[in-house]
Amino acid sequence: MEPKMTAKDAADFLGVSLQAINKTLKSKEVDYRKSANRLYFGHDTARTIFDLPIKRKKIAFQIVKGGTGKTAIALNFAIRASLYGLRVLCVDLDQQGNLTDLLGVDGDEHACLIDSITDPTVHFKDLIVSVLPGLDLVPSNLDNALLENTLTIKKIRLDRVYSQRLASVEEDYDLIVLDCPPALGSNNAAAALAADKVIAVVDPDRNALKGLQFTYEEVSRIGSDFDQQIPIGIVLNKFDKRTSLSHDTLEMLIKHEVFGPLLYKSYVGTNQQIPNANASLVTLFDNLRDSSAKMDIDLLTREVLDLDGALSMKKQKTEGMNSAGMDSPVLGQQDPMI
Ligand SMILES: Nc1ncnc2c1ncn2[C@@H]1O[C@H](COP(=O)(O)OP(=O)(O)OP(=O)(O)O)[C@@H](O)[C@H]1O
Ligand SMILES: [Mg+2]
Structure with a gap:
């Protein structure tokens, strides 16, 4: 890479x-x-x-619906940000470890977040793996499947558990990207509470608004339970200009009273280059040629981070x-x- x-x-x-x-x-x-x-x-x-004079940011990519492109967007956004000179840490919170795999790291060879919660001798800093210049990773593996139960059964303070761990390393980074599993629960709640912003990645689908609504309500509830403002942004991914479903979803989002103002102007089109790059274990930005996928991610990165x-x-x-x-x-x- x-x-x-x-x-x-x-x-x-x-x-x-x-x-x-x-x-x-x-x-x-x-x-x-x-x-x-x-x-x-x-x-x-x-x-x-x-x-660039950048204010440090922590962004969690979340939505309850699976396969919308949370990991793909989180990854490419993180890489693009590193190419603007930001020092980026990606934290894989998903037991599937997709982000870990895409960055060419074998999650099974490394400790992951759950280890720093169940074993007091494992410090969060020790979990960090250097992947690319300007881009580090806290990898994930199946052990993180225990996160949900551990946080709930041990009654761990959700507003502290991840935020304290991130605070221990945040001096070293301009941007922390949290890639979350498609779920609603303690793991995602703790991630939202540790983040400055939750970005919900939506794909064109008849049920797109339903998944978004669940995530929006959950993040709002968690925010009010812990007396914390958690801003939400929405990005539309896999937009295909040839399909009416894509246009309908975009229109629904734009016109929506609550979601409309939260929607980023930049959306990401459906583009085979995204899965292709993943399959060949290169990044979208390894290739020097211009492409709409690179342009979409670039514009999104610039908008989200206000570069x-x-x-x-x-x-x-x-x-x-x-x-x-x-x-x-x-x-x-x-x-x-x-
Ligand atoms: N803009 C896009 N164009 C084409 N394919 C895409 C795009 N975005 C994501 N994909 C593909 O869609 C699939 C699902 O993407 P991804 O794994 O990022 O979704 P996810 O929301 O993280 O899934 P999960 O909910 O399981 O975590 C992957 O094969 C990915 O390469
Ligand atoms: Mg994912």
């Missing part, structure tokens, strides 16, 4: 010309590669080039420092190209 940020995508995001970004890459002491005349780079260079807002903030700060005659630590200040 070698996810890449192309110089072209970087130039588009920064609002500069391709020549400018190429020149910047060549003039800085950063690592970049070239393939078929296209320059690209990975997380470490992205962190230097973009240097464009972070970029404007950085530019404003740089301009402010320039007009005050101060030296700016923000990359690009000395380089008129960026």
